[in-house]
Amino acid sequence: MRFKDITLFTHKLTEMKDFYKKVLELHINSEDKSHFSVQIGSTTLVFKQSESSSEPVYHFAVNIPENKMEEAKSWIASKVELNTEKDSDEAFFESWNAHAIYFEDRSGNIVEFIARHNLNNAVEHRFSSGDFICISELGIVVEDVIPFVRKLNEWGLPNWKEDNEGxxxxxxxxxxFITVKEGRRWFFTKKAAEFYPCEVTIEGMGQFSVERKDSKTFITSVQHDGKTNH
Structure with a gap:
């Protein structure tokens, strides 16, 4: 599965644009008073101004070359403070065969750089933002994980690991899709997972909207005529 486009919401549009342009050194693809977009590898990331008084916080991960974690860590640590977990600023997920680091942007979104050693994407040059491969994870907060996962399975998306209620x-x-139970603590933070809406376009599958109604998180397929299929 590959994310072509991801749209998130922010209450700090100007500060976020400055962060993604100057700190992460990304080109601004488009912008106006209500949005801006940047290119993260093969994924277009769009931030829209939140229309409510809420302060949305998301989690997403960026794939980097599997041999560049040390350089990427040094590169980002010179710009922002890394998050820690049990006095460590780096994680190794043995069952995923991946190293990861975490930091936050101006809206408090939990951004992860992850080097997945199962992927054949090593490079030999010095690391830069041009080496971002794609956004490879997006956190989706739900009240009940397994029923939502079954819905994703129905869309043709398989589990990456076994079912887990958390x-x-x-x-x-x-x-x-990192499907997380509402209230669960985000790894490498003290923040409890809360739902915020988002939109995604998946290569070969189309556009999807993730929303909440009557305390239930649901995903819909958006047709080109603007209608939705539940």
């Missing part, structure tokens, strides 16, 4: 990843190492 967190179940769905997709593959190029693109994963």
């Amino acid at each position: 967190l179940t990843p769905v997709g593959d190492e190029h693109g994963l």
